[in-house]
Amino acid sequence: MDNKNKFDLHYFLSDASFENWAKGLNKNDITYWNNWIHNNPEHIEIVENAKSIITGINFNQHYPSNEKIDQALASVLPKVDITSSTKTKFKNTHTINRTIITAAAAVLLVLISYTSYSYLNNSSTTNHKTNFGEIIDLKLPDGTSVVLNGNSEIWYKKDNPRLINLKGEAYFKVKSIPSTNAKFWVITEDLKVEVLGTQFHVNTRKQKTNVVLDEGSIHLELKNGEVTKMIPGEMVSFSNESKELTHQKVDTETPYALWRGGTYAFNEIPLKEVMYNLETTYGVKVQYESEHLKDLPISGGIPNQNLQICIAAIEKATGTRITNKENILRVQENPIY
């Protein structure tokens, strides 16, 4: 490749470490790029240009005040015809809302670098597995969509693609087959989920299984033989080890399984729970400077498509400082707050 063409503006601008150098942010990056420039003096002009583009111009943004925005919103809201979607949800229990699916699918296409693998072994089992921090969008042979979160696995026999084994965390949009009333099952270490057409979320981490139902209706068959029915907006947790079963109402406005769209949504969840999510999806370890930090509450959405962004959002939401050293995250007090 022609070197002159390779080192164009785009080459430098798309490199995160170059951006750090230009902004004087990261010691390693600064050393690296200073050396690079020393060894490649012929590119100094383009390096300078790229640097100027990154540093750019500082504007004081004069945006309308919050009161003005709220006023404008208040005057617009009566003019839009907003129907509460939760009401319609209950009505068509066994149909899958098409618009939600396309929206969710489109989002996933943008966010996810697709690196799944499927393999067959001797007993003709299909297997899908994700690495840490990876989310994949799958279509099962019967038309059911599955979004598999990081560090998770599903497998099923080829001759029965509606009987799924799950380890980790996944979101299911089950395709209903009205003609035969064919059922769909998800099996975890703790329980079995029996489904008609529906949308739900299963998480088997933490030595227990959480199931959150968005739409439709499902039956859970627990390992101890007990059967329980779920209604939309409900979360059921069961651990085979402790034999503990809990029903809990979850916030349907921000679905529990929103990680599939690139965001974890939390409602007054203690920091330690959130960090546990990071440990399981990204394979990092978390340490706390002091015990009380573990219980800081987090509300709102945390973007999860990238560990760096995720950490920055959590720091902001809790007013802590989190450093990442060789995959060990250290949570500290932030003296600024």
Added chain:
Amino acid sequence: MELHSDETIWYFFKKGESHGFSLLFKKYYPQLHVYGLKLSNNQELTEDCLQNFFIQLFENRERLGKINSLKAYLFVSFKRRLIKQLQKKQNNIPISEAQLFKTNFTFSIEEISIKQEIQFLCTSTLATLINQLSPRQKEAIYLKYYSEMPTTDIAEVMDMNYQSVLNTLQKAIKKLRIASENQQIKTILKKS
């Protein structure tokens, strides 16, 4: 760092939830408001147009296809709508975008702050210099540094390819840098 990503907001908006509408409105009303003011120089027209824009966006939400970048999509569609309104106001005389930018797109001294790169210019000089840039250069600078838009989005809003956006930005910044360097030399000469 915002708590709700565009993907989340768009997901709820398309679902037709009031929560989604409010999130989208609160996030993008301010940005589009300033962009509209820059384009039209007319507050009343901008605000009317912006309100209707959000209402129509909501009504048409189910017909909207796949959107790569929500921000770029909103900027482009709002710009188109605003330009149409401006034309209507001027008795349907077609106005080109370039024309608009020449007369309207200006930055005030208060909007500009100085940092290391161009520190030898005072805000008023820098404002004058930026306002003298070509219409396309001004818009690129605005979208990049005021609206903090990624280059791929700018390409979409300005209907240019990625490389042309980079070239436009580069030229604009270069002009400012050279002016800054000249100023620096002048200052040094004065001192000695």
